[in-house]
Amino acid sequence: MSQLTILKIGGNIIDVPYLLEKFISDFVKIEGPKILIHGGGKLASELSAKMGIETKMHEGRRITDYETLKLVTMVYAGLINKEIVAGFQKDGCNAIGLSGADANIIPATRRAPQPIDFGYVGDVNPQMINDRFLFSLLSMGITPVICAITHDGNGSLLNTNADTIASSIAIAMSKHYSTKLVYCFEKNGVLLDPDDDDSVISLITYDHFQNLKKEGIISKGMIPKLDNAFKAISNGVSEVEIKHASNLNLQIGTLLK
């Protein structure tokens, strides 16, 4: 099977125009078929403030009321998605920007309102992904750029976690490709010492991960990310890499296998 790279970027890249521009030119250099998943960034919060929409949070997680849904749809599926696509086209990469509603690529389920009603938030699972359509696009040499908006099939768009979209797509695409999932974030990788960006652990196996958790070396914030990554691996994804977006084409990062 040929290799497919599925890469997720977050706000730390999206918010800084020159970082995004460098990222785009690095991403284009990745050989073979590839898919980009992107979340939001500060822009949604900034606009929200400008437009007088109150940002509601519960334990650090945003509650997506209808006004917020409209805003994130504008920012994620509109501005950010299309600016990235135009940037790829400039660099000779024929990209197509998609939300989960487009060609029904990511049908989702609106999260139950109990115990906390997070509003228009969707949960997705790998069985729901329209992998055949994504495969058709990749076969035409087109690079999908997917934002973190899905839909419920009943006419509602849903705000959805970009990490989960990335792992769900990676699992679904493992039918067609040997799939590598790359999470770009603000550190060089999983660190032995959170204050030392040079202490990257270059390889973590599942057993190793269990030990690192027991020893308290992996911090709270990283645990769900790694759980998600190992879940992808146990569901068919070949490998997961966690790295800084600036190191896209460098061998600096943590490989999970």
Place this chain on the structure above:
Amino acid sequence: MSQLTILKIGGNIIDVPYLLEKFISDFVKIEGPKILIHGGGKLASELSAKMGIETKMHEGRRITDYETLKLVTMVYAGLINKEIVAGFQKDGCNAIGLSGADANIIPATRRAPQPIDFGYVGDVNPQMINDRFLFSLLSMGITPVICAITHDGNGSLLNTNADTIASSIAIAMSKHYSTKLVYCFEKNGVLLDPDDDDSVISLITYDHFQNLKKEGIISKGMIPKLDNAFKAISNGVSEVEIKHASNLNLQIGTLLK
């Protein structure tokens, strides 16, 4: 050749949720392959005011500065486009929302800044349309929903006239289909008496159009629309219909042949 319907709607439908919902359910009933082109509506102007962006006009035409470009990209390619797509999915029509940058379907040329600099505004011609990709989507049973944002291939998105996008796509798709272009607007069709919505002229040929212009029966605002329509017909489009969106599945409207 099988028939393709290409339909353009404007703000009068987009701005009114129950009209848009009815339109979507009517559109889904059109048999055979189809493409929807949509413009903006009042939402962009409303948001523009909320966000303190000054709307600059020249002789009734909007000047698209960079802030306005970002806004229309959010509204057209983000909110409106994805809400329409989610509505189609609800009604069982597998739609895909696209800007002209996506899969490079509408490469455009930024308008020269002389005599008036309209800013980030693109002009498009039928030869530039990526008709092969649209044909692939239609062959997969997917309905493209295209917003009036294009790109210049150098990384810039461009605000573009939706009527021209619709006629350019119709001309380009005439290679693959017998193409019908439908312009929906706020009247029942071309009227003999502009104050009488029942005075629809049901059929206008090119010669008839020249006479109606001479006699002053066709008003100023309709002339560019009809010029555009007859240009499409002389470039391969089978027929053009001008009608009210509420009459989508009724035989009320003006047919140009």
